[in-house]
Amino acid sequence: MVIDGGLLVRLNDTPKRPQNALPHALVEHSSLLALEPNTGKPLWRARNVIASSAIPIPIEHNGTTSLVTAYNGVVDPRNLPLPD
16 A cells, blocks of 8 residues: 555564463564655654554545554654664
């Protein structure tokens, strides 16, 4: 899905779960990443996305596009640092 020029990619950058870990352990490492489609350059990244299989839904309001998706907080991706 491309929104506002960013190709959205779900990224599960969770380390391998220890064998005795609870099922929900380590979910804080899932991310939603937007890449520039032609170059692959990272535009923004939302970390700690709880449900990495949830499909983001673009919502336009007052000329601004926002994404609604499963997340454990509120974030404006324009205020997030780019990934390393």
